[in-house]
Amino acid sequence: MSFFTRLSNGWQLAQVSFATINKNKSLLLFPVFSSISLILVLATFFGGTFFLVGEDVERLLNDEQYGGLLGYGLIFLYYLINFFIIVFFNAALIHCAIKVLDGEETSVEEGLSFAFSKIGKIFSWSVFAATVGTLLQALQNAGKVGEIVAAIVGIAWSIMTFFVVPILIYEDRGVMDAVRQSGRLMKQKWGESLAGNVSFGLFHLLGVLVAIVLFFLLSSVNVLLGLVVAVLAILMVSTIVTAARTVFVAAVYNRVTGKPVGEFNGDLLDSAFVKR
Numbered sequence: 001m002s003f004f005t006r007l008s009n010g011w012q013l014a015q016v017s018f019a020t021i022n023k024n025k026s027l028l029l030f031p032v033f034s035s036i037s038l039i040l041v042l043a044t045f046f047g048g049t050f051f052l053v054g055e056d057v058e059r060l061l062n063d064e065q066y067g068g069l070l071g072y073g074l075i076f077l078y079y080l081i082n083f084f085i086i087v088f089f090n091a092a093l094i095h096c097a098i099k100v101l102d103g104e105e106t107s108v109e110e111g112l113s114f115a116f117s118k119i120g121k122i123f124s125w126s127v128f129a130a131t132v133g134t135l136l137q138a139l140q141n142a143g144k145v146g147e148i149v150a151a152i153v154g155i156a157w158s159i160m161t162f163f164v165v166p167i168l169i170y171e172d173r174g175v176m177d178a179v180r181q182s183g184r185l186m187k188q189k190w191g192e193s194l195a196g197n198v199s200f201g202l203f204h205l206l207g208v209l210v211a212i213v214l215f216f217l218l219s220s221v222n223v224l225l226g227l228v229v230a231v232l233a234i235l236m237v238s239t240i241v242t243a244a245r246t247v248f249v250a251a252v253y254n255r256v257t258g259k260p261v262g263e264f265n266g267d268l269l270d271s272a273f274v275k276r
Contacts, residue, residue, distance in 0.1 A: 009268050014200050016264050017244035017251070024100050027093060029108050031242040034089035035235070041081055075137055079130035087122050087129075090246055091115040091169050097250035098166075101262035118169045125168055128175045132157060159186055166253040185256055200245045207237025 021027055092111035099106035115122065136157075139150040163182040167173060173181060211233035219226035251261045255269045 011202075013248060013251075013264065013268055014203060014244065017200075017247045018203075018240070020097070020100065020247050020262060021240065021244050024096075024106075026108050027096055027100075027247070028239055028243050030089045030093040030096075030111065030246075031239045034086055034242075035239070037085045037089070038082065041085060042078070072134055072138060076130050076134045079133040080126055083129045083133070084123060084126040087126055087165060088115050088119075090165055091118055091122055093243065093246045094166055094250045094253075095169065097247045098254060098259070100247075101251055101254055101264075102260050103262070114169075121168045121175075124175050125164065125178070128179075129161075162186055162249070163253055163256070166250065170253075200241055200248070203244075204237060204241045207241070208234055211237070 092108075092115035095114040096106040096108070096111040099110075136150045136154055139146045139153070160183040161179060163185050164178050167178040167181050168175070171178070171181070211230040214233055215226040215230035217226070218229055251264045252269055254261050255264075255266055261269060
């Protein structure tokens with residue numbers, strides 16, 4: 001199968017994901033809640049950090065003995081907060097998406113309740129992912145070679161952990177076992193390259209380009225108006241693409257586990273992955 005055929009199939013899968021979101025618009029609330037929570041929690045986190053150390057933060061970070069350790073500690077906490085919030089709402093969204101794909105009714109409250117019931121697993125995965133993220137950041141700071149290695153490892157990590165969240169919340173596995181199982185699924189059955197994600201990236205890029213055009217058109221009237229509209233447009237596009245991509249993940253996981261995939265075509269879901 002050629003690259004352009006795979007890309008075409010991925011585009012069709014993305015369209016089905018968007019159609020699923022269009023029929024179940026409440027799914028869009030999860031990435032909205034996630035974004036709002038991230039802004040509030042991180043603002044509180046950094047505000048609290050500044051309150052505790054104040055103007056001494058730069059001196060502490062530059063301290064030869066403890067500066068590096070403190071810096072990476074803050075990076076770890078930043079990643080931990082990010083991953084926990086994102087994974088929590090992703091788990092809620094995946095649960096609701098799978099219910100929709102199964103032809104069942106669902107609600108935002110049900111998704112949030114389910115995510116709360118898996119809070120221990122979500123936190124464990126967030127700690128593990130934050131540790132990996134911090135190590136990759138340290139590798140990036142080691143020079144050009146470190147940056148290249150970190151980029152390669154980061155891509156491999158993203159591919160290997162593609163199924164981690166649904167595996168963790170639906171199967172009786174620990175974090176390490178979930179990572180290994182996700183890697184096995186990607187390696188043995190599906191391969192290494194996702195055409196679907198390329199299509200979602202193109203949708204996102206198109207949305208950003210539209211927002212830029214809106215900014216230039218409106219800025220001739222009022223710069224502030226153009227900026228506000230452009231930012232809101234980008235946020236809206238990001239919300240829709242994030243929700244649709246998560247629906248895609250849920251559909252692929254259902255396909256792997258032999259469950260209903262809603263309006264998705266099973267053969268197209270198979271073709272979204274390049275077989276080895």
